[in-house]
Amino acid sequence: EAGVAQSPRYKIIEKRQSVAFWCNPISGHATLYWYQQILGQGPKLLIQFQNNGVVDDSQLPKDRFSAERLKGVDSTLKIQPAKLEDSAVYLCASSLDRGNTEAFFGQGTRLTVV
C-alpha cells in the first residue's frame, strides 16, 4: 500500500513570497490533516478535512494560509505571503475516517523562509 505522498521535499523562499505544498493521501482515506511542526516541537494541526469539507481550521492563520481538497483526494496548502516564522516542516496525514486514531503521515515538506 502506498503511503502519503508530499511534495516538494524541501523549499527555500524569501519572506513575502508565496509557496504551495501538495499532498496525496492514502487511497480511500476520507480524513486529511495538515500539520506544522516547528523544530523541537510537536506537530500543530492547521486544518482537518473530511472528504472535501473542512472539519477544523481553528488554528490556520487565514490571513496568509489557505488549503483546499476540492475533489476529496489530493490537497494543497498555500502560504501567501510567507513570514520568517513560517519556517517549519509541513506534514500531511490521512486516516480512514474521523475518529480513527491511526493517522498516516507523509515525510513532510521542510520550508525555510529567509
Next chain:
Amino acid sequence: GESVGLHLPTLSVQEGDNSIINCAYSNSASDYFIWYKQESGKGPQFIIDIRSNMDKRQGQRVTVLLNKTVKHLSLQIAATQPGDSAVYFCAETHQGGKLIFGQGTELSVKP
C-alpha cells in the same frame, strides 16, 4: 484550554533495558490517547492507542498506561533496541476531532 505535555524532553537508556516515557494531559473529555514515534527526517508513526475508559493496553513490546485520576499517560518499551531511538509524542483526540500532539521526548538508546 487543551494541551498535552511531556515531563522529560530527553531519555537515555541502555540497550536491553526497559524505557518509560511519560505524558501529562489536561483535557478530561478526550476519547483516546495515542503514542506516536518520529524518527529523524520522517513523519510521526502510530504506535498504540488507548481508549479513555481503559487503564492499560499492551502491544508488541509496548504497554500504555492511563491514569485518569492524575491525568497521566505513559509508554513502556520492553527490551529497548537501537531502532527505538526516536522522538515519542503523546497525542489525544476527542469525538473524532483534531489530533493534538504534545512536545515530545527524545529517546536515545546506548549500545
